[in-house]
Amino acid sequence: MKNGTKPMYQQISDDLKRQIATGELAVGAKLPTEMELTKVYQVSRITTKRAVEILAEEGLIIRRPGRGSFVLGEPQKHERKQTAMFGAVVAGIAAPFGQCLIETLSEEVWEREGSLLLLQSHGKPDLEADAILKLKQLDVDGLLIWPSAGEYLGAEILQLIVNRYPFVLIDRQVKGMETKSVGTNNVKMTKEALAYLFSQGHRDIGFVSMEPSFNSSVEERLEGFIESHADQGIAIQREAWLVDAKADLLYEQLVDLLQRNPTLTALFVTEYELAVRVWESLQSLGYRVPTDISLICFDSPEELAGGVCFTHVKPR
Incomplete structure (x- = not known):
């Protein structure tokens, strides 16, 4: 030729x-x-x-x-996309953070005349992996991933890092690896929450979270909790920490926490859904919130069921 x-x-x-x-x-x-x-x-x-x-x-x-x-095909039949198409994998949409996240992503993509394909993992690593694979097969221009909680990132996310696939992690950081991520200033927001409790006269404050090592956001909130006490010159009471809260054992865990720390006047809870369960358990134990014990958390609606005001800080 x-x-x-x-x-x-x-x-x-x-x-x-x-x-x-x-x-x-x-x-x-x-x-x-x-x-x-x-x-x-x-x-x-x-x-x-x-x-x-x-x-x-x-x-x-x-x-x-x-x-x-x-x-791909002939150019006149298969022209390249003129607008960006992104894929989003979110852990959940029921929680306030999930609702706000989806609304914000949709608005930002819409304003830029792009498209957004949304899949929910329900916080399950296997569904998260399937969602990532499906969106890659659809040839999206990039991924936005709010990962499921866990000690390690899923294999599919690690593969994205290795292959330098364009993606951004939401509300999660990976130490020692080059990844793009966006999230809340957890330390600052926690310190604002604690400053409010201190201003209300609270000194004996408990900390309630899921396992911190599974989630960088929880680790940062614990860091903010510790720094707040140090800034105020208030001694940390580690025996007043419940850092491995479990949904099926929470009632018993709270009974133990309160019996060991009878002087607690407030609890800082790291996330809304966990705070709801804490509040329900406190009600069952005969505690009135906030009369008997105050409760503050990240990202709560203005009211809970029954019209109880829930003090919270909004992630930003």
């Missing part, structure tokens, strides 16, 4: 375009590698590399690092 009027890379590119147009290379088919093309056309790899680049520039193929190049 020689044509003196065109460079060789252009001739190869034209031949591959012809194969795509005629269906010899069908949509979704994997393009021969650059090394394979060098053997077919008897040229250098630099030449085939440029030919393949032309196909990618014209939107005829998509290049997948580590996997190869795949046919």
Whole structure:
């Protein structure tokens, strides 16, 4: 195949375009590698590399690092997306944070004339992994991930990091790894919550959370809790910490906490849904909130069931 009027890379590119147009290379088919093309056309790899680049520039193929190049189709039928399409994987949508997150993401994408595909993991790592795979298969331009709680990130997220796939973690940081993340200034917000309790005369304050090592946000809130006491010169009461709260054992755990710390006048709870369970358990134990004990948490609606005002700090 020689044509003196065109460079060789252009001739190869034209031949591959012809194969795509005629269906010899069908949509979704994997393009021969650059090394394979060098053997077919008897040229250098630099030449085939440029030919393949032309196909990618014209939107005829998509290049997948580590996997190869795949046919998209004829340019007039398969033009590249003119607007961005993002995928979002969220742990849940029932909690106030989840509702606010989805509303904000939708507004931001809409204002930029983009599209948002949303999948919910319900906080389950296996569903999270499936959601990430599905969105990648849909060729989204990037992912926004509010990960499920756990000591380690899921394998699919780690694979995104290794492959340098564009994604942003929400409300989670990964120590020692280069990732983009956005989240609340948990230390600052916790200190604001504690400052309010201190201003109300509270000195004996308990800390209630799920396992901190499973969640960087919880770790940061514990850090803010400790710093607040240090700033006020108030001794930390570690025996007043419940840092492994479990839904099915919470009632018994609170009984133990309050029996060991009878002088507690307030509890700081790291998240809304856990705070609801704490409040319900306190009610069952005969405590009136806030008359007998005060309760403050992150991200609560203005009122709970029964019209009880719930003091909280809004993540920002």
